[in-house]
Amino acid sequence: MKIAVCVKQVPAKDAPLHIAPDGTWIRETDISFEMNEPDSYALEEALRLKEKHGGEVVAVSLGPERAKQTLKEALAKGADRGLHIADEEFYRLDPLTAARALARALEPERCDLVLTGLQSEDHGFGQTGVLLAELLGLPHATIIMSIEVQNETLRLKRELEAGWFQWLELPLPAVLTIQSGINKVRYATLKGIMAAKKKEIRTLLRTELLPSFELTQKLERIYVPQKTKKTEFLQGPPKEVAAKLLEKLKHEARVLGSS
């Protein structure tokens, strides 16, 4: 089974975010980046499917030069090769345009299965996998929590709201978007990291894959959200702040018994 998995590099969860002067992206200097969390679950799922059914895992990332680091991580964990769609201004692309570039790169690969995370932690569009399915002419399913392959059919567990799930069946080839928590993600081993050095990362230029495009939506500006509720911040050393909080909860909010 040939599996492509789309992985995006995003700012690390605890990276301090500062808005860049042009107001449509963040300052990238001095922050660290990591693999988008849902994508790391998608990668893990791809590796497990390969281990069970044989085949090849191709990791694909659209992004600037730094995104190669995330591809290297995927190779170190066990992906066979990497495909980097280079675009320094990737953050200007709308979801449809980004998906078109990915689809152009994936078409010649003729994969049996394409996996993506269900959404990214930066833009959070939550559209890429489903857009890809339509652009590649493949069936899809989203927010998947378990995958079984039987012959040419996928048996899937799809997450729904409020603790509900649904079973689905889908013919291969197909596109799936993966939910965090579907599996336990592995760490790269030293051996894996060494082996990754010999694996190929091919770079394709977004400007060559998709020389011209028309945006369907425009990000005007990003900003720190305005607070709508007035939070009362309590300050002081731990002991003091704990006493203040209990006092407030008893006598102001009246949600604790005043014993």
Add this chain to the structure above:
Amino acid sequence: MRILLIAEQRQGKWNKASLETLAAAQQLAAETGGRLVAALLGQGLRALAEELAGYQLDEVLLVEHELLEPYTADGFTAALRQLIEQETPELVLLPHTYQVRDFAPKLAAALGRGLVADCIGYRYETGRIVLVRQMFQGRTAADVTFAGAPPWLATLQSGAFRSDQLARGSRPAPVREVHVKLELEQIRVRPGELFREAKQAVDLTQAPVIVAVGRGIKEKENIALAEKLARLLGGELAASRPICDEGWLPMERQIGSSGQTVAPKLYIALGISGAIQHVVGMKGSRTIVAINKDPNAPIFEIADYGIVGDLFEIVPALNEALEQSASS
């Protein structure tokens, strides 16, 4: 502006985000001086369509076909594409539900148009709509506009608009049946049964006090700290999703869109960033306390009391103070 709202139902019941989106659509129609049409897709939905027609809108479109029940992305996309091409709305509004996430991008790609997903608000300024959505997991907001020709598609986040502001019409709007062509071969997905998994041994909805832990708790062993606080306050322990994904607490204790929705007297969030999928499950709580080391964590947007600091210093101090007041 000609607005088309796609309402969502399952087994004859509204998804309540549909009604919130309808409320937003009513506002937008009033502000833009537009026509508001709502569409309902499925099978055997006449009564629900009549109910929808009671709200203030210009028309209800009832799209029934045996291949639209149960829902599939293939069926809904094909039907909605025909509907949109026939009715030529400029703006298509949908609730940001699991089902919509499953088909709306496909529909947008099929139409070659833009979809602005998961919007929390909008502004109508100088003849154009500016949509507001979250980025970086709620740590920043973004203003987004549509580019290119209509129809434009947008989905609205659950809880962003209020369905209690829905206006009823002075008389029922007309319900029009719309026929779409669908073939069985078009439907590639085979949907199966719906089921629940979590065994409901605890009922968090009844707890007066909830102490919830997030990824800031770092290790499974540290949960004992929060458990003690919950016990001292006579409350229950709960968690954000990553904690349950790790298996540190059972899924029945997960708060949020894919878990429980609670509204206790007191909700204490320890090391929880406040992602929207968590917040929708607890923002109805009477008093919310957030303890987080990041002063910009979105949880502080909804907290009544905030403590910026290390939970490993503050929670032990709280536990100690509570133990002292219990013994004195």
